[in-house]
Amino acid sequence: xxxxxxxxxxxxxxxxxxxxxxxxxxxxxxxxxxxxxxxxxxxxxxxxxxxxxxxxxxxxxxxxxxxxxxxxxxxxxxxxxxxxxxxxxxxxxxxxxxxxxxxxxxxxxxxxxxxxxxxxxxx
Numbered sequence: 030x031x032x033x034x035x036x037x038x039x040x041x042x043x044x045x046x047x048x049x050x051x052x053x054x055x056x057x058x059x060x061x062x063x064x065x066x067x068x069x070x071x072x073x074x075x076x077x078x079x080x081x082x083x084x085x086x087x088x089x090x091x092x093x094x095x096x097x098x099x100x101x102x103x104x105x106x107x108x109x110x111x112x113x114x115x116x117x118x119x120x121x122x123x124x125x126x127x128x129x130x131x132x133x134x135x136x137x138x139x140x141x142x143x144x145x146x147x148x149x150x151x152x
Contacts, residue, residue, distance in 0.1 A: 070139060071139075073137065073138055073139040074137070074138050074139070075138065075139045075140070075141045076138050076139075076140060076141070077140070077141060077142075077143045077144065078140055078141070078142060078143045079143050081134075081138070081140045084134060085127075085131055085134075088127055088130050088131065088134075089127045092123050092126055092127045092130070093123060
């Protein structure tokens, strides 16, 4: 039968080994997560920088030209006795909305450098 000191040493050694394994498992989980993220970025559909800039400009122009009126908002009036009060209603966050849309495009596409189109002289 093993004495108490030998058993305690074995327990201590096993605990150290388990801690080392836990650390290694965490490192592998982090590496797996990073690699999965890299794969998801690589697998995004691509577009050229020219198409991307055109898309951003198109979205900004669409948002800037959009007619915001009370039908575009959910609102609740303030009642004062028999009076309803709505002093001013204006949408002032077009830039933020455009940026949100562009961020969503960034999440769905990977922008690649423009390809040079060599011109050929036909003489």
